Amino acid sequence: MNRFFPDAGRLYSAEFAADPHGVYQVLRAQHGTVAPVEIAPGIGAHLVLGYRAALEVLDDRSGNWSKDPRPWQATLPDTPAARGLMGMIGWRPNVLFSDGAAHRRYRQVVTDCLAMVPPYRLRALVMEICDALIREFAVTGSADLVDQYAQQIPLRLFNRLFGRPDQDSAELIAALKGLLNATPETGEAANAAFGQYMSDLLHSKYQEPGQDLTSWIIQHPAALTPDEGLHTVILLLGAAFEPLLNLIVNAIARVVSDPRYHASLSDGALTTYDALQEVLRDDPSMANYGPYFVLQPTDFHGTWIRPAELVLVSYAAANTEPAAGLDHQGERSDSGAHLGFGAGPHRCPAADPALLIAGAAIDRILTLLPGMRLAAEPGALTWRPGPFHRALSALPVTFRPIRPDQPGDNPWNSRTNSTPSDATSQEKPRPCAHAATS
Numbered sequence: 360m361n362r363f364f365p366d367a368g369r370l371y372s373a374e375f376a377a378d379p380h381g382v383y384q385v386l387r388a389q390h391g392t393v394a395p396v397e398i399a400p401g402i403g404a405h406l407v408l409g410y411r412a413a414l415e416v417l418d419d420r421s422g423n424w425s426k427d428p429r430p431w432q433a434t435l436p437d438t439p440a441a442r443g444l445m446g447m448i449g450w451r452p453n454v455l456f457s458d459g460a461a462h463r464r465y466r467q468v469v470t471d472c473l474a475m476v477p478p479y480r481l482r483a484l485v486m487e488i489c490d491a492l493i494r495e496f497a498v499t500g501s502a503d504l505v506d507q508y509a510q511q512i513p514l515r516l517f518n519r520l521f522g523r524p525d526q527d528s529a530e531l532i533a534a535l536k537g538l539l540n541a542t543p544e545t546g547e548a549a550n551a552a553f554g555q556y557m558s559d560l561l562h563s564k565y566q567e568p569g570q571d572l573t574s575w576i577i578q579h580p581a582a583l584t585p586d587e588g589l590h591t592v593i594l595l596l597g598a599a600f601e602p603l604l605n606l607i608v609n610a611i612a613r614v615v616s617d618p619r620y621h622a623s624l625s626d627g628a629l630t631t632y633d634a635l636q637e638v639l640r641d642d643p644s645m646a647n648y649g650p651y652f653v654l655q656p657t658d659f660h661g662t663w664i665r666p667a668e669l670v671l672v673s674y675a676a677a678n679t680e681p682a683a684g685l686d687h688q689g690e691r692s693d694s695g696a697h698l699g700f701g702a703g704p705h706r707c708p709a710a711d712p713a714l715l716i717a718g719a720a721i722d723r724i725l726t727l728l729p730g731m732r733l734a735a736e737p738g739a740l741t742w743r744p745g746p747f748h749r750a751l752s753a754l755p756v757t758f759r760p761i762r763p764d765q766p767g768d769n770p771w772n773s774r775t776n777s778t779p780s781d782a783t784s785q786e787k788p789r790p791c792a793h794a795a796t797s
């Protein structure tokens with residue numbers, strides 16, 4: 360893979376995090392539709408920058424593209440950099456890393472089980488979690504919405520959907536934060552703590568199933584093995600956590616710093632939905648996280664790609680390629696055509712619930728803390744380095760403090776506080792009554 364260097368874009372660098380679109384532009388000018396990049400020191404990949412080319416990979420009709428990373432993994436050196444990538448691109452028996460019939464079997468489990476959470480219950484649960492979080496900082500007049508709000512929402516939510524009591528969410532948050540902030544010294548312990556949490560979860564649901572996602576996955580007619588069940592639950596959490604966190608934060612940052620959204624409060628211009636679609640188009644949460652591999656050596660838009668080489672679809676670059684024609688500055692965003700949720704057979708199966716969750720989380724905080732402002736210049740916000748995501752490190756805001764005795768809608772008297780605490784627990788159909796098809 361060394362043939363890619365030395366001029367490759369270093370996607371793990373702070374420079375890339377600070378200006379990814381500038382880097383895409385340079386790569387496009389230098390290499391065209393497919394560019395050589397480094398995703399960790401010494402580890403190369405082909406980055407797909409073009410919209411049409413991205414669709415050719417994602418919605419593959421040739422049968423030449425695969426999601427199975429094992430041949431690529433076999434080529435990697437045994438270095439900390441390579442091991443560090445395994446959390447994101449290491450093969451596991453799950454929907455993300457499989458093709459064909461195996462993919463359809465896993466995918467049926469995911470879609471059937473997600474469909475068992477009714478949208479109105481999901482929304483009520485998100486509102487309840489948001490109110491509880493806002494209550495923790497509402498009287499202070501300032502907050503970091505990454506740490507104190509958006510990061511906590513998917514974790515508390517999925518802890519509940521997986522059927523664990525709220526008090527366990529602190530354990531999950533600690534385990535996942537450990538993973539996020541892992542250094543070579545702490546990484547192994549963090550991984551072990553997270554693995555322990557997840558296998559305890561599966562074990563408890565095999566012993567005592569309930570009305571929750573974990574139990575529905577275990578009981579699905581596709582009959583996943585315990586290992587497949589464990590990896591499906593882990594994937595759902597991983598696939599939900601970082602994308603939701605980033606979508607919520609990136610959209611709030613846009614709403615509070617862009618006058619087109621301030622106007623919306625009084626004259627109905629741009630809405631939260633527009634902000635979500637704009638973020639999914641321009642700064643999608645998983646900006647470059649579309650790992651694919653060819654089965655046969657292929658000339659792809661002028662780049663020779665061999666099996667066991669990593670190809671990353673850049674949703675962010677593809678969406679913003681001028682030729683894609685998705686740039687509608689100043690107008691309502693084009694909701695349908697962006698690739699922020701991927702496309703083709705591996706398109707995000709949770710796009711609708713994800714929009715519902717993010718939309719509810721944003722609307723709730725804007726309603727309770729009207730007039731919220733960025734506590735820093737937009738240009739001073741910093742982005743967390745990493746080859747795959749588009750993630751603000753912090754989102755400091757200020758607002759007029761609200762207090763428990765304040766009249767009107769506030770997190771202490773909100774009607775959503777009366778939401779049943781187990782939002783997945785009532786009037787359930789029998790788990791996955793509709794049999795799995797392949």
Ligand code: HEM
Nearest residue numbers: 454455598599602603606644649699700701705707709713
């Ligand atoms: C918040 C926004 C989200 C975004 C932007 C997002 C984005 C994506 C993208 C781009 C893919 C395609 C990956 C590929 O082609 O390799 C994907 C796949 C997937 N997403 Fe999401 N996602 C989001 C939320 C969620 C949530 C909440 C869940 C779970 C509840 C989820 C579960 C999955 C799963 C299981 C896959 C793999 C599907 C397959 O391989 O067939 N995502 N997501």
